[in-house]
Amino acid sequence: MATTQPYDVIIAGAGFAGLTLALKLPRHLRVLVLEKKTRVNAHAQTTGLITVTTKDLIGGLVDVDRHLTNRIEAICVLDPSFEQHFISRTRFPWIHSTNTPELLLEFARTCGENVTILNNAAVAGYTTEPGSAYPVVVRYVTNGAEGIVRGRFVVGADGVRSAVAQANPALSRNRRLLFAFERMYEGDCRLGDAPDRTVYHLWFGSFSLGYGGWIAPNFIDGKKLFRVGFATYSPDAEKARLLDRLVDILVDRGIIRLGDPAAAPLLNYGGYCPIGGVLRRIHDDHALLIGDAAGFCGPFSADGIKGAVVSGLVAAEVIPRHLAGDRRALTRFFPEVEARSRLLSYYRKQLRYRFLWDRMTSNSSFACLYRICEGEREAFLDQFCDAKDRQASLLKVLIKARHAPRLAAMGFNVAADLLTRRT
Numbered sequence: 527m528a529t530t531q532p533y534d535v536i537i538a539g540a541g542f543a544g545l546t547l548a549l550k551l552p553r554h555l556r557v558l559v560l561e562k563k564t565r566v567n568a569h570a571q572t573t574g575l576i577t578v579t580t581k582d583l584i585g586g587l588v589d590v591d592r593h594l595t596n597r598i599e600a601i602c603v604l605d606p607s608f609e610q611h612f613i614s615r616t617r618f619p620w621i622h623s624t625n626t627p628e629l630l631l632e633f634a635r636t637c638g639e640n641v642t643i644l645n646n647a648a649v650a651g652y653t654t655e656p657g658s659a660y661p662v663v664v665r666y667v668t669n670g671a672e673g674i675v676r677g678r679f680v681v682g683a684d685g686v687r688s689a690v691a692q693a694n695p696a697l698s699r700n701r702r703l704l705f706a707f708e709r710m711y712e713g714d715c716r717l718g719d720a721p722d723r724t725v726y727h728l729w730f731g732s733f734s735l736g737y738g739g740w741i742a743p744n745f746i747d748g749k750k751l752f753r754v755g756f757a758t759y760s761p762d763a764e765k766a767r768l769l770d771r772l773v774d775i776l777v778d779r780g781i782i783r784l785g786d787p788a789a790a791p792l793l794n795y796g797g798y799c800p801i802g803g804v805l806r807r808i809h810d811d812h813a814l815l816i817g818d819a820a821g822f823c824g825p826f827s828a829d830g831i832k833g834a835v836v837s838g839l840v841a842a843e844v845i846p847r848h849l850a851g852d853r854r855a856l857t858r859f860f861p862e863v864e865a866r867s868r869l870l871s872y873y874r875k876q877l878r879y880r881f882l883w884d885r886m887t888s889n890s891s892f893a894c895l896y897r898i899c900e901g902e903r904e905a906f907l908d909q910f911c912d913a914k915d916r917q918a919s920l921l922k923v924l925i926k927a928r929h930a931p932r933l934a935a936m937g938f939n940v941a942a943d944l945l946t947r948r949t
C-alpha cells in the first residue's frame with residue numbers, strides 16, 4: 527500500500543470545481559488532487575458551453591480565450607414535429623462553445639508548485655482521526671493497488687456521485703439526477719443563417735422527458751464538429767438507442783449533415799447531472815463538497831460549469847480561514863456564494879421551472895409552449911443563459927394577455943398530461 531507525505535488539502539476530482547480550488551488555494555498550503563481519469567484532459571463529460579459571465583470568471587484564472595471555439599449569438603428552437611423552428615438572437619454576447627479538455631488542461635498547467643495532481647487515482651473513501659495533526663485519511667485506488675494519504679482537510683469535487691459524500695453520513699448526496707446522452711460528430715447543422723453561432727433546442731415529450739434535446743456547434747483542430755444529445759430521467763438501453771433515431775430524423779430532415787455518414791461518432795457517452803438544487807449538508811469540520819458533488823448545477827438547464835467555478839473560488843477563500851482556526855468560516859460558504867454570484871437565487875428559480883417542465887409529458891404540451899415562445903422570439907433569448915445572471919424571467923416574457931388563448935390551451939394539455947401521463 528502506497529503512502530505519501532501529508533497534505534493540507536486533499537481534493538477528490540480534477541474537474542472545473544477541483545481545479546479552480548487547487549489553483550486558488552494560497553501557495554503556502556500543500557495541495558493534492560486525486561483524479562480517477564488517466565489524464566486531466568481525457569474526455570470531459572460536458573457539452574462545454576459557458577456563458578459570457580462564466581468566461582469572464584474563468585478568464586480571471588486562466589487564459590480562456592485560447593480555448594473558445596464558437597461564439598454563440600442565437601438560439602434555434604425546434605417544435606416536437608421537427609418541422610417548425612424559430613430563431614431568437616441577442617444584441618449582447620451570450621455563450622461560448624469551448625474545447626473543454628484543453629481548457630481543463632490549461633487549469634492544471636496554471637496550478638502552482640504547491641499543487642500535486644495524481645491521475646489514475648480514484649478516491650475510494652476516507653476516515654477521520656480527530657486530534658491528529660493530519661486527521662483525514664483518504665483511501666484511493668491506482669492501477670489496482672490501494673494507496674493512502676493523510677491531510678488536514680478533504681474536498682469532494684468528484685462530481686455528481688461523490689465518493690467523499692458517500693464516505694461521510696454527515697454529508698448530503700445528490701438524489702435527483704438527470705442523465706444526458708451525447709455524441710460528437712464531424713459535420714454541421716444546416717438550419718438558420720449562422721449555424722456555427724447558434725445552439726439548437728429540441729422540445730419533445732415522445733423522445734425523452736426531463737430536458738429535451740440539443741445540438742451545439744464546435745470547431746476543434748480545424749474540423750467543424752457538433753454535439754447532439756438529449757437528457758432523460760431513466761437511462762436504460764432503449765433510451766440509449768433513441769439517440770440513433772434522433773440522429774436519423776435530424777439527418778433525414780436535413781437539419782444536420784454528417785461529415786462521413788458511415789463513420790462512428792468521435793465521442794459517444796452519457797453522464798448524470800444533479801437537478802435537485804444545492805445540497806443542505808455540504809461540510810463538516812474536515813470536509814467540504816463543491817461543484818456537482820454539492821448540487822451546484824442548474825436544476826432545469828443542467829448548466830454546472832459556473833457553479834463548479836464559483837464554488838471552487840469561494841472554497842479557496844473559506845478553507846484557509848477554517849484551517850487557520852476560524853470555526854465559522856465554513857458556515858460563510860453559502861452566503862459568500864450568493865453574494866458573489868446570486869447562484870442560489872438562480873437555482874431556486876430553476877427549481878420552479880423544473881417543477882412546471884416535469885408536469886409536461888406530451889408533444890402537444892411542448893407544441894403549445896413552442897407556439898407561445900415563438901410569439902416572443904424577440905425577447906426569448908434575453909431571459910436565457912447570461913440573462914439568467916441578470917435575473918430576467920421566462921415567465922415574465924411569456925405570461926401576457928395576448929397569449930391568453932395559447933396559455934389556456936397549454937393549461938388544458940398539461941392537465942391532460944397530469945391525468946393520463948400520456949406522451
Ligand SMILES: Cc1cc2nc3c(=O)[nH]c(=O)nc-3n(C[C@H](O)[C@H](O)[C@H](O)COP(=O)(O)OP(=O)(O)OC[C@H]3O[C@@H](n4cnc5c(N)ncnc54)[C@H](O)[C@@H]3O)c2cc1C
Pocket residue numbers: 538539540541542543544560561562563571572573574575576647648649650683684685686689706707708755796797798799816817818819822823828829830831832834
Ligand atoms: C452531457 C452533459 C453536458 C453538459 N453540458 C454542460 C454545458 O454545456 N454547460 C455547463 O455549464 N454545464 C454542462 N453540464 C454540467 C457540467 O458539465 C457539470 O456541472 C460540471 O462539469 C461539474 O464540474 P465538477 O468539477 O463539479 O464535476 P465533474 O466535471 O464531474 O468533475 C469531477 C471530476 O472528478 C473525477 N472523479 C469522479 N469520481 C472520482 C473519484 N472517486 N476519485 C477521483 N476522481 C473522481 C472525475 O473523473 C472528474 O474529472 C453538462 C453535463 C453533462 C452530463
